[in-house]
Amino acid sequence: xxxxxxxxxxxxxxEEINKDIVKNIAYYIAExxxxxxxxxxxxxxNNSEELKKSLINGFxxxxxxxxxxxxxxTSTPMFYFILQNNDFDFGIMITxxxxxxxxxxxxxxxxxxxxxxxxxGYGEELIQQSIKAEKKDIPENDYEIIQKNYSxxxxxxxxxxxxxxxxxxxxxxxxYSNGSAVIYxxxxxxxxxxxxxxxxxxxxxxxxxxxxxxxxxxKQCSEKIMQEKADFGIIFDGDSDRIVFLDEKGKRVNTxxxxxxxxxxxxxxxxxxxxxxxxxxMSSDLQKFFEKKNIDFYRTRFGYVFIRQxxxxxxxxxxxxxxxxxxxxxxxxxxxxxxxLLYILKYYSAKKQENKTFSEIVESTEITxxxxxxxIPTDKNVDELLNAAFNYYSAKALRTEExxxxxxxxxxxxxxxRKSNTMPEIKVTIESADDKRQNILDEVKSIxxx
Numbered sequence: 001x002x003x004x005x006x007x008x009x010x011x012x013x014x015e016e017i018n019k020d021i022v023k024n025i026a027y028y029i030a031e032x033x034x035x036x037x038x039x040x041x042x043x044x045x046n047n048s049e050e051l052k053k054s055l056i057n058g059f060x061x062x063x064x065x066x067x068x069x070x071x072x073x074t075s076t077p078m079f080y081f082i083l084q085n086n087d088f089d090f091g092i093m094i095t096x097x098x099x100x101x102x103x104x105x106x107x108x109x110x111x112x113x114x115x116x117x118x119x120x121g122y123g124e125e126l127i128q129q130s131i132k133a134e135k136k137d138i139p140e141n142d143y144e145i146i147q148k149n150y151s152x153x154x155x156x157x158x159x160x161x162x163x164x165x166x167x168x169x170x171x172x173x174x175x176y177s178n179g180s181a182v183i184y185x186x187x188x189x190x191x192x193x194x195x196x197x198x199x200x201x202x203x204x205x206x207x208x209x210x211x212x213x214x215x216x217x218x219k220q221c222s223e224k225i226m227q228e229k230a231d232f233g234i235i236f237d238g239d240s241d242r243i244v245f246l247d248e249k250g251k252r253v254n255t256x257x258x259x260x261x262x263x264x265x266x267x268x269x270x271x272x273x274x275x276x277x278x279x280x281x282m283s284s285d286l287q288k289f290f291e292k293k294n295i296d297f298y299r300t301r302f303g304y305v306f307i308r309q310x311x312x313x314x315x316x317x318x319x320x321x322x323x324x325x326x327x328x329x330x331x332x333x334x335x336x337x338x339x340x341l342l343y344i345l346k347y348y349s350a351k352k353q354e355n356k357t358f359s360e361i362v363e364s365t366e367i368t369x370x371x372x373x374x375x376i377p378t379d380k381n382v383d384e385l386l387n388a389a390f391n392y393y394s395a396k397a398l399r400t401e402e403x404x405x406x407x408x409x410x411x412x413x414x415x416x417x418r419k420s421n422t423m424p425e426i427k428v429t430i431e432s433a434d435d436k437r438q439n440i441l442d443e444v445k446s447i448x449x450x
Contacts, residue, residue, distance in 0.1 A: 004128040006120050006421040007303055010096055010105035013047040017104045019054040021131070023138040025106065026058025028130040029090065030066055032123070033110055035059070037067040039091035041079040043180050043239045044201040047104040048094040055092060055106075056145060061138045068145045073201065074154075075180045075240035076107065080334035081157060082150045084115055091115075095180075098211035098237040099423075101204055114312075115332055119305045155187050161330050162342040167349045168193050173233035173246075175221040177210045178202040181240035184338055192345065195228050197221065210238030213323065222250030231348065232358040234341060242324045243337035245344070247359040256283040259320045260365040262340060265347040266317060267293065277310045277319035279303075280403050281416050281429035285367040301404035303421060308333050322373055322429065371431035374441055378426060378449070382419040385426060385448040389417050392447045415440060417448075 003011035009025065011017040029035060040055060042048035052070065059066045071082055076093050083091035090110050096103035108118035118124050170192040176182045176199045188194055197220060198207040208217040212235035225233040225246055232253075233246040245253040259278070266273050275296035278286060282299070290297040300310045304325060311319045311333045319327045326340040327333050351361050378385065386405060394400045397408035405418025405427075413432030420427050428444055430437050 002128070004120060004124055007117070007305055008105055008107045008119070009124070010099065010103060012102050013051075013104035017051075017106075019050065020138075022051050022054040022106070023058035023061070024131045024136055025127055026055040027062045027136050027138060028127045029092075029108065029118075030059050030062040032126050032130065033090055033118075035066055035090040037069070037088050037090075039069050039071060039079070039083050039086070039088040041071045041074040041076075041082065041091070041093050043076075043093075043095035043097075044073060044178065044203055045096065045101065045104065045238075046203040048096075051094050051104055051106070055094070056143055057138055057141055060141065060143045061136070064143075068143075070145055070147045071150055072147065073180055073183070074150070075183060075338070077241055077331065077334065077336040077338060078150070078154045078183065079107075080109075080115060080331065080336075081154050083109060083111055084332045084334070085153075085157075086150075093239070095239040097239050098209075098213075098242060100209055115334065117305055117308070122305065151183060155184075158187065158338060158342065162339060162346070164191060164342050164346055165349075166191050167345070170345065170349060170352065171195070171228065171230045172345075173197065173221055173224045173228060173230045174199075175207075175212075175224075175233065175235040176240075177212065177217070177236055177238060178205050178207060179210050179236060179238040179240060181236035181337075184240070188341075195224060195230060197224055205238070212237050212242060212244035218244065218246065218252060222246055225250045231352070236337060237324075240337050241335040243326070243340055244324055247362060248357050249359060251359070253358075253362050254283070254367075254370045255320060255322050255324050256286055256367050256370060257362045257365050258324075258340065258344065259286070259318070259326070260289055260367055261347050261361065262318060262326065262343045263290075263293070263295070264365075265343045268347070268350075271317060273317050275314045275316040277307055277314065277316045279307060279321045280401070280407060281322045281371050281373060282320070283367055283369045283371055284414075284431060285369045289365065289367060299403070302418065302427075303404075304335065306404075322371065369431055371429050372437060373427060373429045375420065375423070376426040376428060376445060376449075377424065379424060380449075382424075382426060386417060386419065388448045389444065412436075413440065415444065417444065 079093040093107040096105035173195045178198045221233045235244045280299045393408045399409040401407040407416040415430040
């Protein structure tokens with residue numbers, strides 16, 4: 001699989017993504033996008049620090065006058081904030097996000113009037129083509145660059161945009177996954193009573209993989225919630241642009257229900273809630289939920305690039321992906337796991353006064369149908385496997401949709417099958433009765449893998 005992916009540049013370090021290729025990526029970014037001032041941020045991985053140096057070498061080899069600012073370790077949402085609110089024309093977040101520790105990656109963004117991702121089909125392929133046409137031999141040099149800490153500016157922004165009040169009656173377990181979300185620790189400790197776990201930055205991610213969607217990654221937080229009798233708990237991913245919520249019983253809360261609560265809080269605050277965007281793998285109950293509130297609801301294909309395009313087009317106040325990404329008009333349509341937490345804290349704070357538990361509040365959304373997502377790792381040709389699914393199910397389904405991969409609709413269930421853009425696997429999302437879900441998944445596997 002190429003390191004040049006749909007949404008970013010990502011691969012195993014150093015066999016797939018390394019110093020040599022990253023120097024060339026930087027060189028051609030500077031050439032293709034006429035960069036004059038570039039922001040570099042990184043996650044906690046040791047390889048991110050090494051790749052930062054390689055990026056600087058590539059930029060300076062192209063033109064020593066290119067100005068590079070190193071903002072150090074940040075979350076990805078903080079990276080968006082810095083880029084958007086300062087005089088940069090390009091920014092790179094050096095992160096492999098929720099991937100295991102052996103991975104490395106780059107998220108590329110240019111800034112004109114607004115921030116725009118450089119993804120495949122939107123500029124990233126030009127970098128790939130340029131390197132293929134002429135790979136530069138770029139030497140190692142130590143360049144002096146500007147280093148600046150924007151942490152306080154970002155925390156001030158969060159306080160202002162959320163207008164959140166201190167409430168020490170709320171007890172929360174926060175699992176930082178040993179990632180960059182640790183930058184929020186002092187701020188969150190000042191707001192509520194917090195039981196912090198995995199709150200030291202560590203490139204090895206010793207407690208669990210930095211992917212909060214994995215059951216193994218949820219186990220420690222779940223147990224700690226019940227042990228501490230906490231109100232609920234959260235888990236950030238490696239670069240803290242994803243957030244998973246667990247209720248007071250240690251059970252994961254689905255993304256759809258968190259989105260509904262965020263919208264409820266926005267309505268309570270008299271914000272202009274005109275429309276909401278989600279990916280196509282979200283619960284069909286969301287349509288009814290938003291219709292009751294006279295809010296326009298749009299579904300789009302998977303991936304931040306595509307959901308952002310729709311959000312910009314509709315000027316939507318919030319958008320969400322099943323993978324627990326939440327983006328806001330208030331953040332320039334950029335991901336913000338921390339702002340999601342702040343909205344939920346505000347909503348819960350009021351409901352707690354009514355003696356409501358977190359699980360009771362979640363169930364009040366009346367979103368009873370939820371779609372579950374499964375990953376099927378494979379080293380086979382993914383397109384051939386998808387074709388096998390289409391050939392079998394298109395004749396059986398009531399309706400087939402091709403917004404992203406294939407979605408097959410039946411009387412009492414639907415499922416979507418697509419290729420992953422970040423891992424060598426197929427993603428299958430199923431909305432059905434709980435007791436049918438495993439049978440549907442087993443049948444899909446038997447059709448595509450035999």
